[in-house]
Amino acid sequence: MAKWAAIVKKDLRLSTTVLFTGLVINVISIIIAGLIGQYLFIPLLAAAGFHVFYLPIALFASLRTEASHLHVWLHNPRSAISLLLSKLTSGLVTMLVSLAVLYSMAGILLRAKFRLMEEYWTDTWSAAWLIFLHAILISVAIGVWVILLWSLYYALKNRIGRLAWLVLIGAVLLSSWIDNIITSSGLYKLVTQWGGMEIYFPTFSVDPFPLYLGEYFYNLIIVIVLFYLSSWIVDRKVEV
Numbered sequence: 376m377a378k379w380a381a382i383v384k385k386d387l388r389l390s391t392t393v394l395f396t397g398l399v400i401n402v403i404s405i406i407i408a409g410l411i412g413q414y415l416f417i418p419l420l421a422a423a424g425f426h427v428f429y430l431p432i433a434l435f436a437s438l439r440t441e442a443s444h445l446h447v448w449l450h451n452p453r454s455a456i457s458l459l460l461s462k463l464t465s466g467l468v469t470m471l472v473s474l475a476v477l478y479s480m481a482g483i484l485l486r487a488k489f490r491l492m493e494e495y496w497t498d499t500w501s502a503a504w505l506i507f508l509h510a511i512l513i514s515v516a517i518g519v520w521v522i523l524l525w526s527l528y529y530a531l532k533n534r535i536g537r538l539a540w541l542v543l544i545g546a547v548l549l550s551s552w553i554d555n556i557i558t559s560s561g562l563y564k565l566v567t568q569w570g571g572m573e574i575y576f577p578t579f580s581v582d583p584f585p586l587y588l589g590e591y592f593y594n595l596i597i598v599i600v601l602f603y604l605s606s607w608i609v610d611r612k613v614e615v
């Protein structure tokens with residue numbers, strides 16, 4: 376465990392540039408929000424939405440650094456699962472730090488700008504936490520795809536050269552097509568539409584919308600499968 380923690384610390388150091396960039400974007404968003412008055416929710420939502428891409432960017436930057444000395448990274452005695460999980464963990468930690476800073480600054484700004492009734496504050500923060508949760512979940516899902524495509528690229532690079540890019544594009548298009556077929560099927564709805572809950576914000580001008588625990592469970596399975604597939608490719612197929 377101590378050795379794995381040391382790997383996480385190293386990956387956290389590799390993530391400092393992305394963390395700093397994210398914090399700068401947060402500050403700029405808060406400044407813009409403070410200047411435009413009643414439309415301040417637009418830059419705040421944009422900043423929160425940016426975090427959907429935070430983990431994929433952090434993972435890509437970290438893996439790109441490892442690619443420059445791939446032989447050293449691959450000869451680490453730890454398994455690919457441990458190495459990739461370390462990168463996922465360090466990216467999530469920096470993402471949570473960035474989101475926490477953004478939400479803290481946004482809370483201070485909103486209280487300084489508005490005197491909202493309790494009902495409005497309740498709905499605002501409920502919506503904010505819903506965005507917080509889904510930004511993390513979507514970011515993890517995209518991040519695992521980044522890991523898989525990176526693993527696939529380096530597994531094919533020494534075999535087919537630049538044609539590896541065509542394989543990656545084909546893999547993305549094929550997986551999107553398969554996912555569309557699955558998610559539009561009646562079987563998908565039957566399997567995933569359980570544990571339903573209706574999300575409703577009385578003070579917002581939006582219609583209630585449902586969320587299903589089954590869909591979260593389905594996406595969790597996909598993330599786990601893709602992560603283990605990436606680990607298998609790195610362990611068995613990636614060559615220096």
